[in-house]
Amino acid sequence: MSNKAMDPWFAFGLGVGSKNAQGAWLEVFFPAPQIGGDLPSSHVAAEHDALAKLLGYSGGNQVIEVTAEQLKTLPLAAKTYQPFVDSSRPVVAVFLASDVAPESVPEAYLKLHLLSHRLVQPHGQNLTGIFKVLPNVAWTNLGAIDPAELPAAQLKARLSGAPLTVRMVDKFPQMIDYVVPSGIRIADGARVRLGAYVGSGTTVMQEGFINFNAGTEGPNMIEGRVSSSVWVGAGSDLGGGCSTMGILSGGNSTPISIGKNCLLGANSGLGIPLGDDCTVESGLYLTAASKVRLVARDGSDGRTVKARELAGRSGLLFRRNSLNGALECLPIKGSIELNADLHDHN
Ligand SMILES: CC(C)(COP(=O)(O)OP(=O)(O)OC[C@H]1O[C@@H](n2cnc3c(N)ncnc32)[C@H](O)[C@@H]1OP(=O)(O)O)[C@@H](O)C(=O)NCCC(=O)NCCS
Structure with a gap:
């Protein structure tokens, strides 16, 4: 050499x-x-x-x-x-x-x-x-087929008595047909695209999704959507059906990141980057321009700010006040701990 x-x-x-x-x-x-x-x-x-x-x-x-x-x-x-x-x-x-x-x-x-x-x-x-x-591709049990050539391939397969199964038609294949990184679980392969970065110790449940150029540091529990360009820090938990805003469509241009040990509650949504140890209440969609009332630890009301002004800050709880409907941000103590049994990858 x-x-x-x-x-x-x-x-x-x-x-x-x-x-x-x-x-x-x-x-x-x-x-x-x-x-x-x-x-x-x-x-x-x-x-x-x-x-x-x-x-x-x-x-x-x-x-x-x-x-x-x-x-x-x-x-x-x-x-x-x-x-x-x-x-x-x-x-x-x-x-x-x-x-x-x-x-x-x-x-x-x-x-x-x-x-x-x-x-x-x-x-x-x-x-x-x-x-x-x-290119757009038909992903089949016989491999990648150009969609324009699919009808002929389907007919040929049928005539030979072995039907062709088309799993999806998309520009991106599922990641695990190409790469299975160590220390992960993915319950439904089609929901993690090639180009996802899935950190060791990550579990992606059936409701979870990870786009290309997005990912998790690991360990993480992903039961919601990690949109393109989103990064999820270690120990954070994305609850069932939650949403993170991507930057590919819809006008949002700030990549969303989630710090360590955060919890996005079930069916919540996130439109600003979060620091560490933050929680978004189940069902609350936090958009960047939403006006948020800051609530002090003693319960007294403080200033009202736009959510984007709180981007990247740690130790915050966001919730919708169930009595008056106002969006509130409170300081929280401690962090969300992942359930150790759920994160066993052996
Ligand atoms: C927002 C959330 C974290 C609050 O939980 P918490 O910090 O444990 O708060 P608690 O339920 O103990 O409530 C503390 C106090 O705040 C009050 N409170 C809680 N949510 C409130 C709301 N939205 N509006 C007004 N008051 C509220 C409680 O009534 C309680 O009042 P009290 O001190 O008078 O008894 C929780 O409601 C939540 O959404 N968790 C997400 C869980 C989840 O989705 N996991 C993923 C599963 S897939």
Whole structure:
């Protein structure tokens, strides 16, 4: 192996994927995506160098398809990639020297894998324009199919006596078909998209949902929606049916984060970032512009502020006063403790 100093690089991976009848990529699976940086481990550097040399990679961001002949000469330094030698499917190497907006399906999928492999945190890389890059796909028991080719595939399957099951039609596949990070439980796979960051010790119940470029630090209990760009700190609990505001539609442009040991009550909603040890009462939707009455510990009324002025503050309880309907914010002591039995992942 050469000892020359490597050029800095952002990420790379060797993947196997599916194409439609026109030869356009539908999806790519990267079993061992790698993240670069200034000091990559010697193992990662060796794999990167070996692949780069084999494929004639000359720098910059490149997507290079790999032929069966090339795979047969894959050097031992790239041992993670030896199983690819037997591939009957299209194989592609993605080299990203810099973190710019993804321009192709393989680049976009590599970046989604980086998130779900916990190599990059939400907001930690450039995903600008990813919706335009990703094609819509029918996700079936026979793999990814271009929706335009689905009727023919369905007929063919029926005629052969083995019906095709279409699980969903979406630009993003379910994460656990690509990555199952350690120490998690996910009760309904379709509700966690590839590109979610699911921290160790996270349980996502049937009502829970985690979008791409969003996630949990772990441990967490997720029975509500973690919208795109939302980050949930360790020990926080999202109650059944609760909602966090994303930034993809609807005008909200402030990414929502939830600190450590917070509780979003069942059917509540959150439109501001929270600090640590905060609770939102069950059923209360806290929007950023809502006017909130501050209530002191002795029960006396204080100022009225907009909820967004309380963004990021710790130790707050938000509730709707059941007698007068006013939105109130009270200081709370202590924190919500997660039920240890519910968080056992063994
Ligand atoms: C908001 C919430 C946290 C308050 O719980 P709490 O801090 O334990 O408060 P308590 O129920 O002990 O009530 C304390 C006092 O506040 C009063 N109070 C509670 N909620 C009130 C409200 N919305 N308006 C007016 N008073 C209220 C109580 O009546 C009680 O008054 P008292 O001191 O005169 O007896 C709780 O109601 C809640 O919504 N929890 C969420 C649980 C949940 O959804 N978990 C997820 C399941 S999936």
